[in-house]
Amino acid sequence: MRAPVLGAILCLALVQTPAEAAGKEVRLAYVEWADAVVATDILKQVLEEKGYQVKTIPLAAAAMWQAVANGDADASVAAWLPVTQAAYYEKLKNRLELIGPNVTGAKIGWAVPASSPLNSIEDLKTKAADVDGKVIGIDPGAGLMKSSEAAIKAYGLPVKLVDGSDATMTSALKDAIRRKQDIVVTAWTPHWMFARYELKYLADPKKVFGEDESVNTLARKGLKDDMPEVYKILTKFKLTVKEEEAVMAENEEKGADHVANAAKWIKQHRETVDGWLK
Template sequence: MRARMLGVLLCLALAQSPAEAADKQVRLAYVEWADAVVATNILKQVLEEKGYQVKTIPLAAAAMWQAVATGDADASVAAWLPLTQAAYYDKLKNRLELIGPNVTGAKIGWAVPAYSSLTSIEDLKTKSAQVEGKVIGIDPGAGVMKTSEAAIKAYGLPVKLVDGSDATMTSALKDAIRQKKDIVVTAWTPHWMFARYELKYLADPKKAFGDDESVNTLARKGLKDDMPEVYAILKKFKLSIKDEEAVMAENEEKGAKPTETAAKWIAANRATVDGWLK
């Protein structure tokens, strides 16, 4: 009987209360762009090393920002600033915390194959026929699409921005390169297509796409107090463009799993990861 009671007491001592269990749950919101998939999977596994239960929540860009602002998500490492997602930041900045960049030297714009005779966005005023009067884009709600529409107006271009997705855009790029044809696609760095293909950005003399961007970490209000360890890791979490693009390219290989490529990167970059956890 005494042994049984000791066993019950031990189980009670080890069991987490609902509040304690909730303290170990972290919700990460992200957009299903190739770079955000890489960063979110790496961060998820790093937090799991520290004993957290991590739920990743794929959302559209606007919904991602909203989820962090309302506290439905604890954090995100997929916020592009100062231009791409400026509208979301301006609307919600008082309801969330911008921790800061996790990737620097990011960029958005229009890209073409390296062999293309096009060198500037202005070239499309007279050479739009080379690309059938089209700029191949991604999902219509994306920041790069809104900026692309503004660029078409700013330059007065006789081209149409074609809605699609990251997958349809890169598929069109692949087909054009295979046939050695001209094509203009909406582009951003980091992206695996720059690791896979020889590409170049079109010059943007009017700065319609702004200067360099950064990919930033967002946190819900109160995270610093509720989860100081998680907050500290988020503050230190940083990736290089080269690393992200390499993992993104791996994710595009047949049969690749983002969880496995993230684990491989963590194993190969243990010193960096340990620095986040100190």
């Protein structure tokens, strides 16, 4: 009888790994914005330390929220509130769990080179020609784009909001700075462009873009019960604006490996990470 009993004990030991379900897949949804890539990379590697298989799912913002609400994703650390993605939250708040901020002191708005004579959004009423009558935007449907459309209307501006992506927006910014031309871009903090270039936000006296934002962690309903260890890590996962911007800037270097940069951050902030894992 000893052999079967011993075998059963060994099988049980194999099941009861440090993670409550070693090898179990965790699905993380995110928007392919520079800050979300950094946060998701770091969280993925931290969860992998605990024995989880982690699948990252890049989506548009609306689809990211929907994926968590539907249970197609377990969590996301890329939800901007209270303004940028407020519409998604209001629509889906009863179908998912808002764990809370993982980055505070975030901000959205319009940015220009620090040398620009533009200081306020209102300046564009008379100086739109200085930027070719355009505000260079990101992906259509993003909360920042909706706020930008509201700003154009609220301030009565003779400008066109140009759809694009994070990559096309930053490319246009880089080109304008190289040519020493003025430009207005949709912007948010944390973002690597603030670490790379001297920029300033245009004042928003009407507060169309709101006050400070936070980047939040979302979880699907039931995650706390299904994966308590994952849920606990999510509640502790937090980064600072400066930390994210530093890694984002590294990721933009030629030949950069964003996975390796996340691993380096974890190594350099081992005490912080260990705190998430306790």
